[in-house]
Amino acid sequence: MVTFPRSRRASRGDPGFTLIEVLIALAVLAIALGAVLRAVGQAVNMAVALKERTVALWVAEDRLAIHEIRGDWIPVSVRDGTGQGRWTSVALD
DSSP states (O other): OOOOOOHHHHHTTOOSSHHHHHHHHHHHHHHHEEEEEEEHHHHHHHHHHHHHHHHHHHHHHHHHHHHHHHHHHOOSSSEEOOSSSEEEEEEEO
């Protein structure tokens, strides 16, 4: 049976990590943090897009409610306005 000499660290009984172990751990952490930051960035972009779509839906529903209450449906055409932001209403036949 072949026996290998013990490393100096093992023979001294020093607890701790070697430089290569620390560097590998830091590389793994850097890769993981990069993935987390990318996911957070995508979540923020999706939240902004969802907010814009929600506001657009509210404006559209408000405009429809106004027309329904007044009973003055817009003619078949396109109109622009700036009530709660920029909007365009399209009435189709």
